[in-house]
Amino acid sequence: MKIEKNRVEIDIRSLILPVYIPTLLIMFGYGMIIPVLPLFARSLGAGLGITGVIVSMRGVGSLLFDLPAGAIISRVGKLPALVLSSAAAVIAAVATGFVGRLVPLAFLTVAMGAVHVLWTLSIQTHLRQNMPSHRRGRAMSLVGGTSRAGWVFGPIVGGYIGKLFGLQLVYFGQAIVCFAALIVLLIGSIHYRSGTIERKGESFRAPGIPFLRTVQGNGRAFLLLGLVVVTLRLLRSGRQILLPLWGEHIGLDVAAIGLIFGLSWAVELFLFYPAGVLMDRLGRKWTSVPCILLLSLGLSLIPTTGGFPGLLMVSMIAGIGNGLGSGIILTLGADLSPRSSTGEFLGIWHLMGDVGAMSGPLMIGVVAQALSLQAAPLLIAGFGLVGAWLMIFRVTETLKKDKRTET
16 A cells, blocks of 8 residues: 555554543533533523524534634644643533523533534544545444443433433533543543654644635536535434424324434444445445434434334434444545645535534524424425435546555
């Protein structure tokens, strides 16, 4: 394999301490608030429409910070960006724990989305620059898998904390977990900088290239695959608000809803590594298309459920689909990003995805308020079918078949 002069190819095992364990903890913290945020907004007096707006603020935060995050990573490096994002997550979680009104909750939810995208982009940029195409799917799927491991237990723990001690206490729990991630990250960074990853002072900071030039040089990728990413993020964010709202609608409490989330993501844990192997051996389409179709099917079946068993079953269908798509957005972005402007490209890539993430809760809130809660998942599932069609018939496979060269 040809390796560029300024590049050190790293072993996946060397990323356990500096990447995968902190990601597990960070996502555990984020998972804790997934079943809580919609219900917290409702407890502060929000209707269905305003609840959708509040939840969509996470997407707004990512949307506003995607481009700045890409530029920051290109200029200061991945490790400082990871430290900054985890520290900011602690501060935002503590502040949210003291919130008693909707407007501050909205602004702090924006902040949480911003620090989350900085974390995700930092890890994605590092793996893009150090993993060859034929191993990248597994490395990225492990990021997705550790994230899902956090999401399995995070909602369950968050749901029971919310039930026993109050919804606001969940945010203090999130702050503790994110602080633990920061400590592990700092410990892991000693090995990160002195071991094989950045040996001899090597840096992987991409030279800054204006965002406009990046868009002009990658127009087709942004147009076609970017639309698929928008659709997938729309489905995923829609799932995160539909399950709590429908669970409340049919009389489930926050603990039961958190358990549904946790069990759904537990299914995904069995699929993240096989998904990475499929991506690396057969191609990215083999996981992305089933992912989109099964997520769409699961969401479309939500209105047919009337209790815990039914909602759990359809959430499992969605979980199987999402598990097959573990790391797919990260991998596609890494496949397509030019090495000379990785940070800028991935910032734009995440910007497009965050349009979908923001649109999902907002669209669901508007449709639920104007029509009915039953209509919202059907609309979101319809967009999923469009995304699957694009991926099957209009998108070119991004896996590089020749493993001897890497550009």
